[in-house]
Amino acid sequence: MILTIDVGNTRIKAAVFEGDTVLESFVFDKIELEKKIKKILERFKTIAHLVVSSVGDVEKQSFLAFETELKVYFVSNEDSFPFSNNYGTPKTLGIDRMVLAAGATLLYPNQNRLIIDAGTCVTYDFVDENNVYQGGAIAPGLRLRYESLHQFTAKLPLLAVQSPEDYIGKSTTESIHSGVVNGLVYEIDGFIDEYKAACTKIIIILTGGDADFLAKRLKNTIFANSNFLLESLNQTFQYKIKND
Numbered sequence: 387m388i389l390t391i392d393v394g395n396t397r398i399k400a401a402v403f404e405g406d407t408v409l410e411s412f413v414f415d416k417i418e419l420e421k422k423i424k425k426i427l428e429r430f431k432t433i434a435h436l437v438v439s440s441v442g443d444v445e446k447q448s449f450l451a452f453e454t455e456l457k458v459y460f461v462s463n464e465d466s467f468p469f470s471n472n473y474g475t476p477k478t479l480g481i482d483r484m485v486l487a488a489g490a491t492l493l494y495p496n497q498n499r500l501i502i503d504a505g506t507c508v509t510y511d512f513v514d515e516n517n518v519y520q521g522g523a524i525a526p527g528l529r530l531r532y533e534s535l536h537q538f539t540a541k542l543p544l545l546a547v548q549s550p551e552d553y554i555g556k557s558t559t560e561s562i563h564s565g566v567v568n569g570l571v572y573e574i575d576g577f578i579d580e581y582k583a584a585c586t587k588i589i590i591i592l593t594g595g596d597a598d599f600l601a602k603r604l605k606n607t608i609f610a611n612s613n614f615l616l617e618s619l620n621q622t623f624q625y626k627i628k629n630d
């Protein structure tokens with residue numbers, strides 16, 4: 387049994403795996419980290435590995451504290467991955483993006499794949515049918531868009547995410563909801579259309595904290611899987627064990 391942990395820019399996500407199956411998943415704040423891990427380990431006594439991928443600012447020590455009970459493994463850019471990397475700056479490619487690319491490569495062998503992760507940032511990652519990671523895009527996430535409008539203007543209020551009634555906003559709040567939600571939906575549909583035009587066949591995976599909210603609003607029919615990063619982390623670790 388393994389415990390996978392994804393330290394994101396805002397929150398932490400974790401899941402317990404037995405083979406390829408998720409037994410349970412968790413979301414929590416950084417300050418609760420050690421307490422939550424302890425609780426999970428008490429419930430799932432046969433967890434032998436803690437597998438961590440982190441783009442956040444959590445100290446390694448918080449995880450290393452558990453080394454007396456199990457093996458702790460941090461996924462890094464130095465590991466071997468199931469794809470070859472055509473990114474111009476592979477050393478600065480986010481580890482979350484590498485893990486997503488690895489998961490897509492292993493779970494959907496020899497197909498074009500686009501992984502869209504709608505979290506704090508929205509990232510787009512493309513791995514082609516020859517298992518070459520080609521790159522993608524980084525854009526501000528849903529909540530970040532609301533926060534930036536408020537923070538970098540004098541007059542705009544900070545709103546909570548809400549579905550716009552229409553693309554024509556008839557008030558300040560409606561205009562913000564339309565600009566942020568419709569804007570992001572159009573962006574994602576626009577990217578999907580570009581990739582679909584370039585590839586005759588492509589698998590598209592939508593994940594991250596806003597995946598479900600966005601999936602229902604897209605013109606393109608996309609299956610959302612908010613656990614895809616954790617599943618990919620599990621796959622990446624299994625791949626490492628097999629290839630060591």
Ligand SMILES: Nc1ncnc2c1ncn2[C@@H]1O[C@H](COP(=O)(O)OP(=O)(O)OP(=O)(O)O)[C@@H](O)[C@H]1O
Binds near residue numbers: 394505527528595
């Ligand atoms: N309690 C919450 N805190 C923050 N974001 C939330 C919360 N609930 C829902 N969300 C939504 O989830 C999005 C953030 O997604 P997610 O939790 O995947 O980000 P993250 O933890 O920063 O991970 P990553 O850095 O990998 O994107 C926000 O845009 C927001 O709309």
Ligand SMILES: CC(C)(CO)[C@@H](O)C(=O)NCCC(=O)O
Binds near residue numbers: 524
């Ligand atoms: C883009 C984020 C912040 C998304 O979590 C992360 O993947 C990251 O810090 N990336 C580094 C830059 C890059 O991927 O090229």
Ligand SMILES: [K+]
Binds near residue numbers: 504509
């Ligand atoms: K993200």
